[in-house]
Amino acid sequence: MKKVLLLFIVLLSLPIAAQDAFRKGKAFADIQTGITNGGFIFGSKVHYAIASSLSVGAGFYAQSFDFKDKYITSYLPKLTVDYHFGKLQTTDWYTGFSAGYLIWGSNTPEGGGCDTSYTYFMLRDNNQGNTIAYNTHIGFRAFALKAIALNAEIVLGNVFGVKIGISMKL
Numbered sequence: 001m002k003k004v005l006l007l008f009i010v011l012l013s014l015p016i017a018a019q020d021a022f023r024k025g026k027a028f029a030d031i032q033t034g035i036t037n038g039g040f041i042f043g044s045k046v047h048y049a050i051a052s053s054l055s056v057g058a059g060f061y062a063q064s065f066d067f068k069d070k071y072i073t074s075y076l077p078k079l080t081v082d083y084h085f086g087k088l089q090t091t092d093w094y095t096g097f098s099a100g101y102l103i104w105g106s107n108t109p110e111g112g113g114c115d116t117s118y119t120y121f122m123l124r125d126n127n128q129g130n131t132i133a134y135n136t137h138i139g140f141r142a143f144a145l146k147a148i149a150l151n152a153e154i155v156l157g158n159v160f161g162v163k164i165g166i167s168m169k170l
Contacts, residue, residue: 024049027170028141030059030151036161040064046170047082055082055094075103076133076159092141092149102133102159133159141167 028047035041045059061076078100085093135157141149147169155161 024052028055028057028167029170030165030167032061032151032153032163032165034153034161034163034165036063036155036159036163041161041163043076045078045080047080049084053084055084056080057082059098059100073105075105076100077103078133090143092143093138094140095136095138097134097136098155098157099132099134102131104130131158133157135159139163 026049029044030047031044033040033042041061041063043059043061045057047055047057049055057080059076059078059080061078063074063076078098080096080098082094082096085095135155137153137155139151139153141151143149149167151165151167153163155163
């Protein structure tokens with residue numbers, strides 16, 4: 001009964017705790033992890049609201065390909081533009097476009113460089129050198145506290161996948 005009562009109190013306080021999920025002049029920092037078309041990804045990004053429904057940002061992600069292969073990684077510095085829907089108090093739904101530069105790294109002892117001949121990676125085989133990475137995404141932030149939210153994104157492009165994480169108002 002105590003757990004049900006606590007859950008009820010938390011749910012009632014959500015609109016009070018998060019006065020506005022998105023507005024001009026606010027900045028957000030996201031820390032995310034997820035699975036993409038190559039493997040596990042981890043990174044962070046910062047957004048700044050330049051208008052009542054538009055934000056711009058920059059991020060950096062590192063990706064490790066295939067849990068069996070510890071040698072191949074990619075790094076992705078990127079820029080992003082997001083459109084934010086509505087004026088909800090506790091949830092910030094957004095969609096946007098991101099573009100960055102996919103930088104491959106490897107310390108494979110057998111072949112050096114980025115030799116991936118023993119393992120197939122669709123993303124790596126389609127982009128042999130460092131390349132432009134682009135995607136569209138849709139996501140949301142659900143504020144449980146005034147300045148902290150859970151976030152999730154679905155990403156589609158030459159890099160695609162699902163990311164989850166934590167957002168903080170700065």
